[in-house]
Amino acid sequence: GESVGLHLPTLSVQEGDNSIINCAYSNSASDYFIWYKQESGKGPQFIIDIRSNMDKRQGQRVTVLLNKTVKHLSLQIAATQPGDSAVYFCAEKTEYGNKLVFGAGTILRVKS
């Protein structure tokens, strides 16, 4: 697989703790906000999405929160595991758009 050398914000958490990864988005017209996870040497992988008319959505061990007032999105990971170590990207798109616009990413490191 492939990966890039990254100069990104890094979040280090202890195994078992909760993680919160933040993202500021730019387009107030976006209808969907999406989180992707990229493990070292692999392509990004979809985690969860949220529509703009919602403020919270839960998945398995993950929760996404959306604050449209301040254009802020967060991904919460419960009971973080070593396998969660990766780069996390937020992305945004319009309802019928075919183009996802990605943020720069955040590195999550899980300490055992």
Next chain:
Amino acid sequence: DAGITQSPRHKVTETGTPVTLRCHQTENHRYMYWYRQDPGHGLRLIHYSYGVKDTDKGEVSDGYSVSRSKTEDFLLTLESATSSQTSVYFCATTPRAGANVLTFGAGSRLTVL
């Protein structure tokens, strides 16, 4: 990455040479995308295709062209490679318009000397 194959996986070339990256999918997805990934920029869309022979530009399309002659293959061509095109290139697919879930390939690392 199942169902999406990118080739070559690694390539080193010289400035001014043409380069073609290939994305092959077995998912029969209608939509295919080429992104580039650079430090501090996340993934940026180069071009995408919404069907055979139907393509459109993304945000960083200058210096790149694409072709899609059949559903399963999407080619990205750098007519005359420059050092600024050194990057990791990812292909992605999705079966329908407006989908939030893209399936990505494993990437192709291109170095232009």
